Amino acid sequence: MLFKPKSVRTHFSGLIFFQNYQRNLWVKPSHRYGKYNEEDDDDKDPKLRNTKENQLDHFYLYKSKGQHLLTNTRILDAIVRRSNIKPTDTVLEIGPGTGNLTVKLLEAAEKVVAVEIDKRMVDFLHKRVAENGLQERLNVICKDAMKVEFPQFDLVVANIPYGISSPLIAKLVYGRNPFRSATLLLQKEFARRLLAEPGDSEFNRLAVNVNLVADVEFVMDVSKREFLPCPKVDSSVVIIRPKPELPDVNLNEWRAFTRTCFGKKNKTLGATFKQKKKVMQLLKLAKTTSLNKENPPTGNNYECDEYYDGKYEDEDTDGEECFASSTSDLEMNLFKEKIVGILRKSGFEDKRPSKVSNEDLLHLLSLFNQAGIYFHDHVKPNDLGNANAAYLS
Numbered sequence: 001m002l003f004k005p006k007s008v009r010t011h012f013s014g015l016i017f018f019q020n021y022q023r024n025l026w027v028k029p030s031h032r033y034g035k036y037n038e039e040d041d042d043d044k045d046p047k048l049r050n051t052k053e054n055q056l057d058h059f060y061l062y063k064s065k066g067q068h069l070l071t072n073t074r075i076l077d078a079i080v081r082r083s084n085i086k087p088t089d090t091v092l093e094i095g096p097g098t099g100n101l102t103v104k105l106l107e108a109a110e111k112v113v114a115v116e117i118d119k120r121m122v123d124f125l126h127k128r129v130a131e132n133g134l135q136e137r138l139n140v141i142c143k144d145a146m147k148v149e150f151p152q153f154d155l156v157v158a159n160i161p162y163g164i165s166s167p168l169i170a171k172l173v174y175g176r177n178p179f180r181s182a183t184l185l186l187q188k189e190f191a192r193r194l195l196a197e198p199g200d201s202e203f204n205r206l207a208v209n210v211n212l213v214a215d216v217e218f219v220m221d222v223s224k225r226e227f228l229p230c231p232k233v234d235s236s237v238v239i240i241r242p243k244p245e246l247p248d249v250n251l252n253e254w255r256a257f258t259r260t261c262f263g264k265k266n267k268t269l270g271a272t273f274k275q276k277k278k279v280m281q282l283l284k285l286a287k288t289t290s291l292n293k294e295n296p297p298t299g300n301n302y303e304c305d306e307y308y309d310g311k312y313e314d315e316d317t318d319g320e321e322c323f324a325s326s327t328s329d330l331e332m333n334l335f336k337e338k339i340v341g342i343l344r345k346s347g348f349e350d351k352r353p354s355k356v357s358n359e360d361l362l363h364l365l366s367l368f369n370q371a372g373i374y375f376h377d378h379v380k381p382n383d384l385g386n387a388n389a390a391y392l393s
């Protein structure tokens, strides 16, 4: 049996009282951290027992699954209130856990679709909701939220596992499901980055990519002390609202472009685009794109062809050496001059990406595209299946 250091989890050896009449989760915080033991990471964990009073004894909360339960009723109520749920709404909740938020959502919405990866949580949630007589309006999907296709929903309200914040937000805002808003509890630093504006020290590719398609509103900070077990970081609630009108840009092209611009966010755009490797890549893409004129990369394209597998493949370097040997220095220099000429003429050469607005970045991208310079490999077949999530930063 292997010891997995990353999966050190909380041993919730104390009592968790579940008081139905108050719909609160009361917790005696006598948990201790234990060594990971694979046997216990099983659905049939013999140490997990539900007594008839709905008491959980030895209920393990896995750090690796971001299992930090929000226990403050006032904060849960505020999250629901600020989400402006209508009685006809279907709410999507990612990571319902033991249902602290779910029962409150069920009281406000017509239906809740909850996606939870941990079967023990799902079993507990079903029991809890049934005891409240709300089971008819709850649909639980016991799967990884990053691997499942979401059914139709009106809005998202969730205290999500922080490890999937970036790909989950990408999946929502760049996904196929239209929705009104997403009220999310996020790690405080991550929320700050999402809310950053050009010129702020936290301004980054995440903010740029989300702000292209959605507005983000800060709601409130939540102390780490409001969770059980207490995480190392504080949290913030934000509301993400998709913009009613989307810019006319190919999103794969946009994301590839912002990846290039923010590769080294403190470098000037001139320095980033003059790198030999970058020039060679763009020249290669310009050649393949011009050969494929039947599929010009224009217009909105909200199909994500990037993928979620825990890491992001930044650059496709396949065949680069071969391409380099078949490209003359003259051709490379001419192409580099073309790139630098665009940056210079438009005034972007000495600018740093962290200080440039989305409008300016969109303008620069359109200048590049008009000159036949592209950032995304539009002729590469989309062989990545249905996965439609992408890391944004």
Ligand SMILES: C[S@@+](CC[C@H](N)C(=O)[O-])C[C@H]1O[C@@H](n2cnc3c(N)ncnc32)[C@H](O)[C@@H]1O
Pocket: 065, 066, 067, 068, 069, 070, 071, 094, 095, 096, 097, 098, 099, 100, 101, 115, 116, 117, 118, 121, 143, 144, 145, 146, 158, 159, 160, 161, 162, 164
């Ligand atoms: C931060 S806890 C929130 C629990 C509950 N919503 C609350 O506020 O008390 C995150 C929950 O997400 C679940 N989870 C972790 N990774 C997940 C994934 N990839 N897909 C779906 N659920 C996941 C965990 O098992 C856990 O129940």
